[in-house]
Amino acid sequence: MFESEFLTATEESQEAYRQFIARVVETICSSLPAQSYRGKTATELATLIDSEIFPKAGSSREIAGKLATIVSNSVVVTHPQTVAHLHCPPLVSALAAEVVISTLNQSMDSFDQAPIATLLEQKLIRWLCVEAGMPDTSGGTFTTGGTQSNYMGLLLARDAFLQSQWNWSAQKAGLPPETRRLRILCSEVAHFTVEKSASQLGLGTDAVVRVAVDDRFRMKLSALEASLRQLRAEGLLPLAVVATAGTTDFGSIDPLPEIASLAHAAGAWLHVDAAYGGALLFCRRHRDKLAGIEAADSLSIDFHKLFWQPIPCSTFLLRDQHHFESMKLHADYLNPESHEVSGIPDLVTSSLLTSRRFDALKLWISFQALGRDKLSAMIERTIDLAACAANAVRNTPRLHLLHEPELSTVVFRYLPSRADLDADNLNAELRQLLFDGGIAVVGHTRVHGRQCLKFTCMNPTVSESQMESLVRTVAQQGEQLEREWQSS
């Protein structure tokens, strides 16, 4: 009776599976909109999804139509005019792997739920550690993203600090009163998940000390030294320094070797947030920019950014995997201590999660399908496209470029022709107009308090002329908006 609802060994169920998957794939291909986004507002979208959530009797026949509504009102991540976020078009090889991941539904917490998957993930992690220049003691885990990886880095840094300074186990005893004195340092433009982690770790967002950046948005070493000195003078304790290899807005890479020396001399843990820039490890032309990354005590690398994997796919690497001990707990039904004695690898011990997807598979399949040379070329190409966009911005009279791109982002502003017009509001309205009008999905941020526009190039299939045309479109729409403002 339920045979066609599951994939089993029977012909009937396998045929139902094939047909369902084929119909879904067909719906996606035939419903993808031609624009980056169709521009519908939240109110308009709400009316499109007001059908009954859970009908008494189901039918797969109507699913294609309902799915088409979702597909056709999604942001098209492969569109050349979708350039807002670190939100990549996923590789076809990884999309196919997603079907395998979900069909097999291995759960990475225990060996008996994911035998070969456990070994493949372990092998990938070991290989990644070697690629990042980490020692034999290193280890890691797949995570849901940079947010979780940054959190893990700061969690383990906190626990190691409490243990080494005060022989205190946070896992057993919670936080000691001295925790108030702990500080985490990161640059002014580091990701907001540093504060988010600090708040969740019982340190509070006030524990985060933001260090000034230079004119290329990299952490200023003199400012880091001054901050460390100041903390010492105030009796405060630098628990960790977070260096960023690829900041979200500017792609800037902090000076890693120097930060490592300063952090370690101050007794602090070095976490490198390479969620974005970690891809340079595999890019021949730009690999050198990550020199010093091997000194990290922990490291975040997202594969759902410049490795073109569907969300989620990310990793957390740890220089000395013994630090995972501080978060280890045993459950009799899952990872009993006897498994450790007999050498059964249960990955739950090194993860924040219990049930967990086999995301390592899609990365591995993409590596097999692409090969190293092609991935390297794709990363290079994406970085070149940002340089092309920056050049176009520089050569467009009403646009002002705020930085030389380091990776694949380009931050700029539309400059109104009249000084009495509110440039910040104009830039904000311009971006909204592009989105609502289904013209382009462009990013935004604030730099030195001013509202800016941002391109985040993530699509190596885009041509230079498409990039230049997008820059022209933004400028033209800005001019038109300005005219409307003046006439109203």
Ligand SMILES: Cc1ncc(COP(=O)(O)O)c(C=O)c1O
């Ligand atoms: C530098 C950096 N770190 C961390 C994150 C958070 O990553 P995720 O969205 O994968 O959790 C981002 C997201 O863009 C990022 O740019």
